[in-house]
Amino acid sequence: MNLNDVEVNSITKRFEDNVAVDNVSMSVARGELFGLLGPNGAGKSTLTKMLSGMINPTSGTIKVGGYNIQDNSMKVKELLGVVPQDIVLYDYMNARENLAFFGRLYGLSGGKLRNRIEELLKFTQLDEKAVKRHISTYSGGMKRRVNIAAALLHEPQVMLLDEPTAGLDPGNRLALWEIIRTLHKEEKTIMLTTHMMDEAEELSDRVAIMDEGKIIALGSPRQLIRKVKMENTITVVPDKITSKLIEAVQKISGVKRSYRVYDENEKIETLKIITERAEDILPNVVSAIFAVGTRIISVELSRVTLEDVFILLTGRSLREEEEQL
Amino acid sequence: MKPKRTIHQVFAIAKTDFLGIVRNKTAIFFTLLFPLFFLIIIGFTFGTQGTGETSRIRVGTVNLDGNKIYVNGTVSQDSTIGNVFVQVLKDANFTVYEYGVYGDKDSNGTAAYDISRGQIKIAVVIPANFTEALSYQYTDSSGIPIPTKARLDLYTDPSDPTGSIIAQQSMFGFISEFIKNYQEFAIDQLPEDLQDYARVLADPITISPSEADVSGRQLRWIDYMVPSTLGLVLLWSGLNHASVAIATERTKGTFQRMVIAPVSPITVLAGKLVSSLAIVYLSAVIMLASGLLLFQVNLYWNIPAIVLAVFLGALSAIGIGLIISSLSKNEEAANSIAVLISVPLQFFIGAFFPLDIMPEPAQIFGEALPFTKLVNAMQGIMTKNLPFEAVMPEIIYMTTSGLILFALGLIAYQLSLKRL
Numbered sequence: 028m029n030l031n032d033v034e035v036n037s038i039t040k041r042f043e044d045n046v047a048v049d050n051v052s053m054s055v056a057r058g059e060l061f062g063l064l065g066p067n068g069a070g071k072s073t074l075t076k077m078l079s080g081m082i083n084p085t086s087g088t089i090k091v092g093g094y095n096i097q098d099n100s101m102k103v104k105e106l107l108g109v110v111p112q113d114i115v116l117y118d119y120m121n122a123r124e125n126l127a128f129f130g131r132l133y134g135l136s137g138g139k140l141r142n143r144i145e146e147l148l149k150f151t152q153l154d155e156k157a158v159k160r161h162i163s164t165y166s167g168g169m170k171r172r173v174n175i176a177a178a179l180l181h182e183p184q185v186m187l188l189d190e191p192t193a194g195l196d197p198g199n200r201l202a203l204w205e206i207i208r209t210l211h212k213e214e215k216t217i218m219l220t221t222h223m224m225d226e227a228e229e230l231s232d233r234v235a236i237m238d239e240g241k242i243i244a245l246g247s248p249r250q251l252i253r254k255v256k257m258e259n260t261i262t263v264v265p266d267k268i269t270s271k272l273i274e275a276v277q278k279i280s281g282v283k284r285s286y287r288v289y290d291e292n293e294k295i296e297t298l299k300i301i302t303e304r305a306e307d308i309l310p311n312v313v314s315a316i317f318a319v320g321t322r323i324i325s326v327e328l329s330r331v332t333l334e335d336v337f338i339l340l341t342g343r344s345l346r347e348e349e350e351q352l
Numbered sequence: 353m354k355p356k357r358t359i360h361q362v363f364a365i366a367k368t369d370f371l372g373i374v375r376n377k378t379a380i381f382f383t384l385l386f387p388l389f390f391l392i393i394i395g396f397t398f399g400t401q402g403t404g405e406t407s408r409i410r411v412g413t414v415n416l417d418g419n420k421i422y423v424n425g426t427v428s429q430d431s432t433i434g435n436v437f438v439q440v441l442k443d444a445n446f447t448v449y450e451y452g453v454y455g456d457k458d459s460n461g462t463a464a465y466d467i468s469r470g471q472i473k474i475a476v477v478i479p480a481n482f483t484e485a486l487s488y489q490y491t492d493s494s495g496i497p498i499p500t501k502a503r504l505d506l507y508t509d510p511s512d513p514t515g516s517i518i519a520q521q522s523m524f525g526f527i528s529e530f531i532k533n534y535q536e537f538a539i540d541q542l543p544e545d546l547q548d549y550a551r552v553l554a555d556p557i558t559i560s561p562s563e564a565d566v567s568g569r570q571l572r573w574i575d576y577m578v579p580s581t582l583g584l585v586l587l588w589s590g591l592n593h594a595s596v597a598i599a600t601e602r603t604k605g606t607f608q609r610m611v612i613a614p615v616s617p618i619t620v621l622a623g624k625l626v627s628s629l630a631i632v633y634l635s636a637v638i639m640l641a642s643g644l645l646l647f648q649v650n651l652y653w654n655i656p657a658i659v660l661a662v663f664l665g666a667l668s669a670i671g672i673g674l675i676i677s678s679l680s681k682n683e684e685a686a687n688s689i690a691v692l693i694s695v696p697l698q699f700f701i702g703a704f705f706p707l708d709i710m711p712e713p714a715q716i717f718g719e720a721l722p723f724t725k726l727v728n729a730m731q732g733i734m735t736k737n738l739p740f741e742a743v744m745p746e747i748i749y750m751t752t753s754g755l756i757l758f759a760l761g762l763i764a765y766q767l768s769l770k771r772l
Binding site (some may be wrong): 079104124128132133136 | 376
């Protein structure tokens with residue numbers, strides 16, 4: 028039994044002299060939410076296009092649901108639901124008409140198509156009034172939701188989501204995250220392409236970071252963060268700082284050092300705890316402080332993010348990449 | 353490939369494409385109604401002119417008949433036939449303006465001045481010896497009539513070739529009929545022994561009718577125009593729509609979304625072909641129905657022949673459109689190229705002007721276009737009631753060019769798939 032829904036083996040894609048994807052191998056297990064991270068031009072879109080069967084690789088093989096995409100492209104296309112980065116809908120049709128069109132492309136018709144459209148309109152929380160209006164009148168968030176619904180019509184097992192929240196405000200972004208989480212709970216295999224580190228970190232089981240056509244890091248977000256061995260700081264504001272307290276904290280496994288700092292601006296004393304595993308040791312820190320009879324006024328945790336991992340691996344930030352483009 | 357599913361896909365693509373036209377006011381105008389716009393403008397301008405109606409032709413007359421001349425050594429001022437000519441012209445329903453002199457373009461109140469300003473389409477100058485020549489008053493010393501030509505001078509505006517041709521043709525027909533009738537009358541006035549002689553001499557003005565009425569019906573300009581507009585339909589509805597059909601989908605990304613679904617690129621193309629043909633036929637129906645309703649065109653309706661000829665012509669138009677659509681970078685570029693091609697071409701297919709009035713290179717170019725062949729075939733079938741076999745050369749030409757251009761379009765489409 029094949030447990031991987033997506034298997035990419037030594038894929039390379041050349042455009043004349045430019046190598047867009049360079050000998051990439053990876054796999055995505057059934058039911059896994061796999062994040063593909065990287066700046067613009069890293070090769071994510073080319074890899075996604077090859078996975079969706081839009082373009083062929085120069086060398087290497089891709090299997091989706093156990094089928095080789097080059098040999099069984101139609102079968103693979105039926106297994107795949109692709110949500111493109113841009114809103115790819117017909118402006119002059121309403122949501123129902125758009126979904127009916129894309130449903131027919133996947134061979135749905137009659138009552139089955141109608142029922143599926145209604146299910147998806149409910150799932151994407153589009154009200155009846157909105158459904159009757161042309162797409163051109165929708166907000167960005169509504170368009171994004173229909174864009175996703177169009178890829179779900181044929182109930183695909185594997186989903187490719189290409190920057191699904193691009194250009195959305197925080198509210199709509201969170202709403203879309205909920206939709207993605209629901210799909211994940213339904214055991215869909217999801218490959219999420221994004222350049223938003225928090226999105227990848229929040230949603231993905233595993234993440235691959237791509238740069239210059241290659242995968243430069245692969246693992247769960249926590250694994251990747253641990254791998255870079257960067258120091259985190261836990262900043263505690265207790266009601267009083269004693270040497271007994273500092274001693275107790277220093278004894279906690281994983282704490283590299285701790286020290287008191289007087290904040291001139293706030294006129295308060297804070298306790299700084301330096302560690303590589305801030306999230307892991309935080310409960311122990313809190314217990315130790317309570318054990319010495321001290322109350323905690325506030326705790327702040329500055330932790331390493333995937334953004335930090337990316338900077339460490341590539342020497343530049345994703346935001347800089349965006350600004351340059 | 354499942355045939356039923358493929359048919360559903362083809363019709364889904366065609367329906368979506370068709371809705372894109374009918375729900376977009378600009379697209380409706382430029383794709384479906386632009387040829388109609390031309391038909392209405394030109395139809396109301398020239399449409400009712402032709403062999404049957406003359407009231408919209410404004411004719412200026414300069415009647416010099418009655419001016420003093422010498423005939424057989426004596427002064428004559430006979431203006432009888434000149435006056436009759438002008439009166440009959442009015443009776444024939446021409447709009448007649450009378451002038452004292454022909455003049456020149458700078459002298460207000462003269463015929464030349466009004467031609468230069470478009471007030472009249474044609475000026476007829478009746479010579480001083482018009483009556484004397486037509487009534488055989490020139491004789492030798494023994495009283496035998498000497499053949500003497502009366503020359504009618506016609507002046508038209510060279511800057512308006514179409515209007516000039518129409519006015520000239522109408523005047524030629526009128527003069528020919530007039531001379532024939534009045535010559536007979538004049539000959540009858542001669543002594544009986546000279547009448548046969550006069551008939552042999554009779555060649556007073558060498559003007560012959562411009563066209564034979566081969567259809568057996570009286571046709572107007574609009575009757576020729578409406579079948580010709582089917583050529584415009586191919587350019588505006590066929591070529592223009594096909595040019596943007598794929599390019600628009602590619603620009604919006606919907607083409608890419610279609611090919612990542614289990615839909616073959618050929619199915620997408622078939623959907624576009626169906627919608628393009630539907631738009632061509634819808635536009636053709638609008639044109640022909642408008643001709644019937646607005647201008648009461650007097651045509652022969654060989655529907656199967658019309659449907660087949662339009663289909664064959666549409667193959668060429670869609671083939672060219674497919675090449676443009678596939679090779680263009682985006683929708684905007686495709687649209688510009690299509691307009692750049694279709695706008696000049698419409699003047700070379702014989703829809704607005706007869707190719708005969710064009711310079712020879714333009715005629716050769718025009719004759720090479722499959723759209724011109726459609727115009728020729730449609731005029732033959734719809735105005736002259738020619739049998740289908742009679743337009744077979746045009747049909748064969750359109751079939752050949754249609755297949756070649758469509759094949760080239762297919763190659764361009766295949767190449768465009770590599771650019772996704």
